[in-house]
Amino acid sequence: MIEANKLKMQLKCPMPKLDFDVITLGHGSGGVLTNKLLDSGVFKILSNPLLDERHDGALINLEGKTAFSTDSFLVSPIFFPGGNIGELAVNGTVNDLAMCGAIPKYLSLSFIIEEGLTMTEFWEILLSIKCACEKAGVTVVTGDTKVVEKGKGDKIFINTSGIGSIHPKANISSKRIKIGDKIIISGNIASHGMAIMSVREGLQFESEILSDTTNLNHTISALLDTFGDGIHLLTDPTRGGIATVFKEIAQHNGVGIDIFQSELPIDNQVSNACELLGLDPIYVANEGLFISFVDESIADDFLKTLRNDDNGTQANIIGTVVETHPKQVIMESVIGGKRVVNMLPGEQLPRIC
Amino acid sequence: MIEANKLKMQLKCPMPKLDFDVITLGHGSGGVLTNKLLDSGVFKILSNPLLDERHDGALINLEGKTAFSTDSFLVSPIFFPGGNIGELAVNGTVNDLAMCGAIPKYLSLSFIIEEGLTMTEFWEILLSIKCACEKAGVTVVTGDTKVVEKGKGDKIFINTSGIGSIHPKANISSKRIKIGDKIIISGNIASHGMAIMSVREGLQFESEILSDTTNLNHTISALLDTFGDGIHLLTDPTRGGIATVFKEIAQHNGVGIDIFQSELPIDNQVSNACELLGLDPIYVANEGLFISFVDESIADDFLKTLRNDDNGTQANIIGTVVETHPKQVIMESVIGGKRVVNMLPGEQLPRIC
Numbered sequence: 001m002i003e004a005n006k007l008k009m010q011l012k013c014p015m016p017k018l019d020f021d022v023i024t025l026g027h028g029s030g031g032v033l034t035n036k037l038l039d040s041g042v043f044k045i046l047s048n049p050l051l052d053e054r055h056d057g058a059l060i061n062l063e064g065k066t067a068f069s070t071d072s073f074l075v076s077p078i079f080f081p082g083g084n085i086g087e088l089a090v091n092g093t094v095n096d097l098a099m100c101g102a103i104p105k106y107l108s109l110s111f112i113i114e115e116g117l118t119m120t121e122f123w124e125i126l127l128s129i130k131c132a133c134e135k136a137g138v139t140v141v142t143g144d145t146k147v148v149e150k151g152k153g154d155k156i157f158i159n160t161s162g163i164g165s166i167h168p169k170a171n172i173s174s175k176r177i178k179i180g181d182k183i184i185i186s187g188n189i190a191s192h193g194m195a196i197m198s199v200r201e202g203l204q205f206e207s208e209i210l211s212d213t214t215n216l217n218h219t220i221s222a223l224l225d226t227f228g229d230g231i232h233l234l235t236d237p238t239r240g241g242i243a244t245v246f247k248e249i250a251q252h253n254g255v256g257i258d259i260f261q262s263e264l265p266i267d268n269q270v271s272n273a274c275e276l277l278g279l280d281p282i283y284v285a286n287e288g289l290f291i292s293f294v295d296e297s298i299a300d301d302f303l304k305t306l307r308n309d310d311n312g313t314q315a316n317i318i319g320t321v322v323e324t325h326p327k328q329v330i331m332e333s334v335i336g337g338k339r340v341v342n343m344l345p346g347e348q349l350p351r352i353c
Numbered sequence: 354m355i356e357a358n359k360l361k362m363q364l365k366c367p368m369p370k371l372d373f374d375v376i377t378l379g380h381g382s383g384g385v386l387t388n389k390l391l392d393s394g395v396f397k398i399l400s401n402p403l404l405d406e407r408h409d410g411a412l413i414n415l416e417g418k419t420a421f422s423t424d425s426f427l428v429s430p431i432f433f434p435g436g437n438i439g440e441l442a443v444n445g446t447v448n449d450l451a452m453c454g455a456i457p458k459y460l461s462l463s464f465i466i467e468e469g470l471t472m473t474e475f476w477e478i479l480l481s482i483k484c485a486c487e488k489a490g491v492t493v494v495t496g497d498t499k500v501v502e503k504g505k506g507d508k509i510f511i512n513t514s515g516i517g518s519i520h521p522k523a524n525i526s527s528k529r530i531k532i533g534d535k536i537i538i539s540g541n542i543a544s545h546g547m548a549i550m551s552v553r554e555g556l557q558f559e560s561e562i563l564s565d566t567t568n569l570n571h572t573i574s575a576l577l578d579t580f581g582d583g584i585h586l587l588t589d590p591t592r593g594g595i596a597t598v599f600k601e602i603a604q605h606n607g608v609g610i611d612i613f614q615s616e617l618p619i620d621n622q623v624s625n626a627c628e629l630l631g632l633d634p635i636y637v638a639n640e641g642l643f644i645s646f647v648d649e650s651i652a653d654d655f656l657k658t659l660r661n662d663d664n665g666t667q668a669n670i671i672g673t674v675v676e677t678h679p680k681q682v683i684m685e686s687v688i689g690g691k692r693v694v695n696m697l698p699g700e701q702l703p704r705i706c
Contacts, residue, residue: 007437030592055607056449056588057422061414069410069515070461070498096409108423108514144424148704152507161423161461161514235409237384252407344384351501
């Protein structure tokens with residue numbers, strides 16, 4: 001985050017004087033006002049040769065195995081401690097591509113704006129998108145802007161889709177998970193969800209809980225360089241938290257998963273906040289976090305390398321793939337008891353990403 | 354449309370008995386309910402090996418020049434004469450790719466659902482998506498489903514992004530437009546906009562005005578096979594109508610455009626409806642319509658070929674690229690007068706696509 005903020009400062013891209021302060025339905029007409037909005041904002045900040053073509057789509061060159069991913073973001077509030085919906089939308093799709101073992105390259109960017117969003121808010125979001133793209137090394141090449149009436153949306157929803165080239169050494173697939181695989185988490189759990197929740201509930205802590213939103217692609221790429229196909233599966237536990245991800249993997253692949261609660265890294269304040277609100281952190285959403293299923297033989301080296309990365313300082317081995325209890329996830333608690341872990345049953349924190 | 358409806362009948366895919374009738378916030382949690390929704394609907398209807406992998410993104414093989422496009426659809430009402438938001442979302446992105454001279458291949462599909470949407474509505478939309486994909490020859494390979502609270506969305510918004518391979522004979526770019534180019538429209542204007550408008554305004558006509566939503570990719574592909582780089586630019590005049598598209602092209606490329614109103618094909622009822630509502634059809638949205646800028650030397654043959662295609666029976670040469678009045682679009686009216694055509698100034702029909 002600090003790095004992204006620094007980048008934002010460097011941009012020195014103050015908003016130009018415009019003859020409108022808020023976005024209206026007309027800005028989604030496809031006509032004069034849409035062009036005005038795009039000229040004054042999107043194309044100014046995100047300008048690059050492919051986007052500037054302004055055709056119905058972008059022409060890109062791709063070779064070989066490619067990953068393709070999409071995500072719509074409708075987090076509320078759109079500005080939260082540690083980030084905003086703009087960088088979340090870039091990082092989210094960048095990370096989904098990275099989880100496929102891809103090197104993210106091109107993004108599409110589609111806005112659904114509720115009339116009444118201020119240009120100041122939109123400008124701030126665009127700047128964050130720009131920064132997040134630069135940090136991740138991706139380019140927005142095509143886009144779309146629509147506006148809905150007041151009360152038919154909520155400030156702004158953003159869809160990003162992304163394309164990336166599969167890393168030459170990557171061989172990521174849930175089919176490659178095998179008994180004995182070590183499960184490694186890259187850092188503290190539940191930070192993003194609790195950052196959002198603390199704003200919504202008006203909770204005050206000694207220091208603010210920040211979202212962990214960040215791009216993971218450079219970290220993943222470096223790990224693939226070193227460990228190649230020793231990495232069997234990568235996944236980022238966003239909505240539904242780590243519990244849901246583990247259960248999905250166990251269920252779809254017919255394997256058992258053992259998790260050790262005592263090994264789960266979590267920030268003290270986040271843990272306290274969860275307790276205060278009666279939330280189990282294994283169900284709380286994460287953004288800049290990933291889980292690796294790696295071959296037992298490389299697990300220790302993998303962990304050592306990951307801990308040397310800015311995105312992995314709190315990394316830990318938290319579990320194992322086991323033969324017993326197929327399709328089940330069992331968590332050994334801090335005091336030694338065992339419990340079955342299922343997916344998030346209802347809805348804990350709507351509009352978390 | 355008739356063809357798509359036939360296809361839908363053939364699907365014989367009745368909705369299974371479910372233990373829920375409406376979509377709730379929990380269906381967007383990422384947990385149990387999201388899995389239930391996806392298992393019972395999306396994965397059942399759209400199933401294919403790439404989508405069934407259920408990873409964060411899809412792995413595809415691409416070679417050479419590729420087009421990438423995105424669009425969010427928020428048409429209201431979601432069911433309208435001649436189609437619904439599902440097929441619109443597929444056709445829209447398929448056509449954007451076709452306009453780049455690409456053969457559309459893969460789609461991403463992202464839903465933003467307002468809680469309260471019924472499963473019957475969602476099922477109908479999914480079936481239409483399936484049919485539209487089959488008709489266009491594209492596959493949904495990755496997706497996302499989110500739910501927002503009542504009053505923070507409007508039934509359903511759909512984003513599709515698409516990837517296609519550039520046709521080997523295509524060389525489509527606004528830079529290739531030149532003085533003397535003939536401008537050919539593929540069919541009747543203003544049908545989609547007036548279909549939506551007639552529902553909203555409760556207008557009754559002798560026969561219903563139907564949206565022209567359809568996929569244009571096979572038509573374009575056949576034209577590229579025959580005419581190759583004689584086709585300089587392709588564009589589909591959706592939001593803002595043909596007027597806005599012409600003005601954008603003239604402005605961004607510094608050329609003049611002459612249009613002959615008498616040559617513009619329009620359905621009688623659509624024309625009457627426009628008059629009744631005081632709308633100029635050149636600003637009304639189209640969906641299954643495209644405009645080609647072609648070399649003067651091939652214009653007549655191009656028109657003849659296009660008229661033999663189901664999507665081109667009403668095609669006509671409607672204008673020329675001229676040296677005089679650069680950046681200006683001039684329309685010669687039916688009675689011989691001339692008027693300057695600008696982009697759609699405000700908003701005519703919000704939520705048209």
